[in-house]
Amino acid sequence: MRSFRLALGLRSHPVHVGSGLLDQLGELALAEGLSGRCAVVTDHNVAAHYLERALQSLRQAGFQPVAISVEPGEASKSLARLEEVFDRLIDAEMDRSGAIFALGGGVVGDLAGFAAATYLRGVPLVQVPTTVLAQVDSALGGKTAVDHPRGKNLIGAFYQPRLIVADVTTLATLNEREFREGLAEVIKYGAIMDAAFIDELERIMPTLLQRRTAELEAVIHRCLAHKAYVVERDETESDLRTILNFGHTVGHALEAWAGFGRYLHGEAVAIGMNAACTLSCAYAGLAPAAAQRLRRLIEAAGLPLDLPEGWLGEDFKRAMQVDKKRADGGIRFVLLEELGKATLRRLEIDTALSGLR
Amino acid sequence: MRSFRLALGLRSHPVHVGSGLLDQLGELALAEGLSGRCAVVTDHNVAAHYLERALQSLRQAGFQPVAISVEPGEASKSLARLEEVFDRLIDAEMDRSGAIFALGGGVVGDLAGFAAATYLRGVPLVQVPTTVLAQVDSALGGKTAVDHPRGKNLIGAFYQPRLIVADVTTLATLNEREFREGLAEVIKYGAIMDAAFIDELERIMPTLLQRRTAELEAVIHRCLAHKAYVVERDETESDLRTILNFGHTVGHALEAWAGFGRYLHGEAVAIGMNAACTLSCAYAGLAPAAAQRLRRLIEAAGLPLDLPEGWLGEDFKRAMQVDKKRADGGIRFVLLEELGKATLRRLEIDTALSGLR
Numbered sequence: 001m002r003s004f005r006l007a008l009g010l011r012s013h014p015v016h017v018g019s020g021l022l023d024q025l026g027e028l029a030l031a032e033g034l035s036g037r038c039a040v041v042t043d044h045n046v047a048a049h050y051l052e053r054a055l056q057s058l059r060q061a062g063f064q065p066v067a068i069s070v071e072p073g074e075a076s077k078s079l080a081r082l083e084e085v086f087d088r089l090i091d092a093e094m095d096r097s098g099a100i101f102a103l104g105g106g107v108v109g110d111l112a113g114f115a116a117a118t119y120l121r122g123v124p125l126v127q128v129p130t131t132v133l134a135q136v137d138s139a140l141g142g143k144t145a146v147d148h149p150r151g152k153n154l155i156g157a158f159y160q161p162r163l164i165v166a167d168v169t170t171l172a173t174l175n176e177r178e179f180r181e182g183l184a185e186v187i188k189y190g191a192i193m194d195a196a197f198i199d200e201l202e203r204i205m206p207t208l209l210q211r212r213t214a215e216l217e218a219v220i221h222r223c224l225a226h227k228a229y230v231v232e233r234d235e236t237e238s239d240l241r242t243i244l245n246f247g248h249t250v251g252h253a254l255e256a257w258a259g260f261g262r263y264l265h266g267e268a269v270a271i272g273m274n275a276a277c278t279l280s281c282a283y284a285g286l287a288p289a290a291a292q293r294l295r296r297l298i299e300a301a302g303l304p305l306d307l308p309e310g311w312l313g314e315d316f317k318r319a320m321q322v323d324k325k326r327a328d329g330g331i332r333f334v335l336l337e338e339l340g341k342a343t344l345r346r347l348e349i350d351t352a353l354s355g356l357r
Numbered sequence: 358m359r360s361f362r363l364a365l366g367l368r369s370h371p372v373h374v375g376s377g378l379l380d381q382l383g384e385l386a387l388a389e390g391l392s393g394r395c396a397v398v399t400d401h402n403v404a405a406h407y408l409e410r411a412l413q414s415l416r417q418a419g420f421q422p423v424a425i426s427v428e429p430g431e432a433s434k435s436l437a438r439l440e441e442v443f444d445r446l447i448d449a450e451m452d453r454s455g456a457i458f459a460l461g462g463g464v465v466g467d468l469a470g471f472a473a474a475t476y477l478r479g480v481p482l483v484q485v486p487t488t489v490l491a492q493v494d495s496a497l498g499g500k501t502a503v504d505h506p507r508g509k510n511l512i513g514a515f516y517q518p519r520l521i522v523a524d525v526t527t528l529a530t531l532n533e534r535e536f537r538e539g540l541a542e543v544i545k546y547g548a549i550m551d552a553a554f555i556d557e558l559e560r561i562m563p564t565l566l567q568r569r570t571a572e573l574e575a576v577i578h579r580c581l582a583h584k585a586y587v588v589e590r591d592e593t594e595s596d597l598r599t600i601l602n603f604g605h606t607v608g609h610a611l612e613a614w615a616g617f618g619r620y621l622h623g624e625a626v627a628i629g630m631n632a633a634c635t636l637s638c639a640y641a642g643l644a645p646a647a648a649q650r651l652r653r654l655i656e657a658a659g660l661p662l663d664l665p666e667g668w669l670g671e672d673f674k675r676a677m678q679v680d681k682k683r684a685d686g687g688i689r690f691v692l693l694e695e696l697g698k699a700t701l702r703r704l705e706i707d708t709a710l711s712g713l714r
Binding site for chain 2: 079083086090114117118119120121122143144145148150151153154155156157158236
């Protein structure tokens, strides 16, 4: 087990990464001062593999857990599902001392996290991410949200968990596509802030794809440490934290334009990182050879690079404009000056799109 | 105008109390760094009197305001109304820089405040309270919430405004009952932390009931300063802030038991303060003469003292037990050791109820 502490003043909390940590969930939570009634929010897929082990560990540590399982998939990030979670918490007579455990991927983390942020004006939250994407990215940093019919993550809160427990053995049951999409966010950390990590990933990618736990633990810990560095300096994304959106401006637009579900988030981010490489060469001085290295690494992870046929049109442009990170009259892109060094550039949308043509 | 700054680290903000401040709303908001698109959330009653003036002031300061008006009354504190507010904010293309102004009483402040806390994970909030209750209590301290069918304020967030602007001239249009209910919270501050304020209120109550702006400004400023003192020391109600619930344990139960609407909140709190006086004499050493003084002051404000016929039964007991401030196996009451000095006492519910019989 590798552990560190996210330093956020009163909202500081421990982060644990390791093998088999699901069976230590109860004792790790107890060590943070949690106890009594609690709820484990999960989805039906994750529940089939891991719910019983989580409940068992919690019971052994003296908790009285109830399970709340939702349909897998983005559709569960709705105000309607959130209301059902509230109903179940009230049914279980959960009071302010009762923690909510988010056992699952990004959807579960966002939904359960926002429920914890708003039930009785906030109850303790424990993130137990079970996908690569959630372990290296969404579980840490306090972003929680549900979707609105007109946009993703439009309703949410910044709400820090009391504890993060990432058990890398839970990654074994992901299907190939789900596993690989998470590597897009892994590569992202190298691209924006750790050139040596790019070297390392080039070297170990074949082993990583075999999901060897030793490599997974090291890689996920390194990503979390990078994200922690950023979040500690800019919790609410007013400045530095924006660099974590590398590849996401085009990625989000692509997800919205193609209809959610066609591309997994990490796949859209991979394509977005390729686009951001092109813009980085044109507007931030990135060497073409460096851009090529990053593209080859994305390919080695089995991720797509190219925007689909017919992407360039008014619909795509509109999708880019609704992204909530836009600055008035243009879009702020995260670009690379070199591998491991990100920068922000405001580009007119037409300039950006023609650069990608 | 009287002003002070609520000291909460990064969430510190100014509080202004005065006459005619509605016409300075735009410039006061501008001085806090707000600008551009914004939304004024209000209810139909308040809108009829004050919306145009607020919009006018905002436009003169260069804002582009949209108005969102809801039905008056507690029923608007629902997830369904909240969703409508989100729809309107998206219609108006509000981004993260766009402030939400809550123009109205406690319902509007709670609904608009929770919308501001959760739209795009948080946008700037300005509280513009227009009732006594909201000016002396609910606008300050960051509590926001909507109701759940099974309980008030079950879904919400602690979210501090960027600015509070209390214009005491807006109190002129309150009906007599609404004006007087706010005085219950005014008297509460004297009871729990300022014995000299009780003397003062005994002296000026007749003038206060005539709503003379000079007295109103002084009284509301004094109450806000007291609340600020408490909130600065315990923002999320883990300890000291509990004393603000003096009179509220029985008050909340009475509201729930009688059906929301029969008693105004302040009326229920007045009756609850009388009950808390009785328990204070029995369990916290309050002198009977002091309890009598407080009761006479409540009466002088035109507020009720007595629990209604038939209150003592299983339904009332259940209503007291669901109050979310309960501690396991008993109820933590805010009691008085003397006028101006509050204390916490855990009482078994049957003990408390028989003391009130």
